[in-house]
Amino acid sequence: MGSVPTIDLTPWFAGTERDRRAVADQVDQALQSVGFFLLTGHGVTADERARVRAAARRFFALPAATKQAYAVTVGGRGWLPPGVEANGYAEGTRTPPDLKESFAVGADAKTGIPEVDAYWFPDNVFPAEIAELRDCVTGYLARMRALADELLTVAAVSMGQTDDFFTRHTGHSTYTMNINWYPPMTLAGPPADGQFRIGPHTDFGTFTILDREPGRGGLQVWSPDDDWEDAPYHPDAFTINTGDLLARWSGDRWKSNRHRVLPPQADAPDEDLVSLVFFYEADWDTMVNAVQPPVGKPNNYPPVVASEFLRRLLDAITVGG
Numbered sequence: 001m002g003s004v005p006t007i008d009l010t011p012w013f014a015g016t017e018r019d020r021r022a023v024a025d026q027v028d029q030a031l032q033s034v035g036f037f038l039l040t041g042h043g044v045t046a047d048e049r050a051r052v053r054a055a056a057r058r059f060f061a062l063p064a065a066t067k068q069a070y071a072v073t074v075g076g077r078g079w080l081p082p083g084v085e086a087n088g089y090a091e092g093t094r095t096p097p098d099l100k101e102s103f104a105v106g107a108d109a110k111t112g113i114p115e116v117d118a119y120w121f122p123d124n125v126f127p128a129e130i131a132e133l134r135d136c137v138t139g140y141l142a143r144m145r146a147l148a149d150e151l152l153t154v155a156a157v158s159m160g161q162t163d164d165f166f167t168r169h170t171g172h173s174t175y176t177m178n179i180n181w182y183p184p185m186t187l188a189g190p191p192a193d194g195q196f197r198i199g200p201h202t203d204f205g206t207f208t209i210l211d212r213e214p215g216r217g218g219l220q221v222w223s224p225d226d227d228w229e230d231a232p233y234h235p236d237a238f239t240i241n242t243g244d245l246l247a248r249w250s251g252d253r254w255k256s257n258r259h260r261v262l263p264p265q266a267d268a269p270d271e272d273l274v275s276l277v278f279f280y281e282a283d284w285d286t287m288v289n290a291v292q293p294p295v296g297k298p299n300n301y302p303p304v305v306a307s308e309f310l311r312r313l314l315d316a317i318t319v320g321g
Helices: 011-014 017-033 046-058 062-068 087-091 114-120 132-160 244-249 307-317
Strands: 007-008 037-041 078-080 103-105 173-182 198-199 207-211 221-222 228-230 238-242 260-261 274-285
Touching: 007 017, 011 017, 017 037, 046 103, 046 132, 046 173, 046 274, 062 078, 087 198, 087 307, 103 132, 114 221, 114 260, 132 173, 132 207, 132 274, 173 307, 244 307, 274 307
Parallel strands: 007 037
Antiparallel strands: 037 238, 078 103, 103 173, 173 274, 198 260, 207 238, 207 274, 221 228, 221 260
16 A cells, blocks of 8 residues: 555535544645645546646647747746756756646736736736637636635644635635646657656645646655655546645645656657646745644744745756756
8 A cells, every 4th residue: 555545525525524624634644644645526527627638638739830839938828848847956956857848827817016927927828729728728727726725724624723724825826737748758769867757856835736647657756665656546536745835834744745757668658648737826925934833843934925935946947047
């Protein structure tokens, strides 16, 4: 048995107070032990996820010259070409660029502050060549944001805080979604030494909600036994993990855990995978004060503005940044 549990959210929505408390306790235990869990009972249909993935595959299949019109770098809205991101740098490890392409969207409701809006709330850009991508992605983003707020409510209850302990700071949250395409070895070529589809890293925000496909070159999680283990897969489940901001906010009660996506494998040279990765954060100007004992662990974290904390980490993984 692996270390990543499966948690059913159905009793949280439909059960008694005791049932809700039991779900919150399961989430708390998972976040303390491994920082990951599989989530079922979330209410997002397989069709919603499949429509986003199918439209994205049609985009990634376009010629590179066509996609170039939408090219951006880390933090932008549009196409992240191969070679612009190396997540291993977040750990201070110099690695080759990640073996992937991404299509990035995110929060675009303006604050009226030009320098804030330019970085955190730029307009989403959708390819004219794949007209259906806009509607299915926009709807999916709304579903992910609602689910992320629900998870933050569960997390607050699990710490004995008021329901809105976190969500009172997410009314104008920053968030992004990367649709990652991991091309097959037959297209990408063999990986270089130390090269991954995504290098070892931790995520940066509050919760990450991942919809993934199983594969030989798939997700691995750093286990409590200090070794890599294959992440479990369930076709109806999201993979949920804590980011650095939420771990700090909890006073290190919860773990922001290392993970990676293996490179394409020689025994599966035609394997290509598409992952939908929603990164939730907090209001850009939230002052994050780490929870102190007995709920959090002893810590001397100074208060930090959420967007300043996140930007330092995003800059670290930008190749050439």
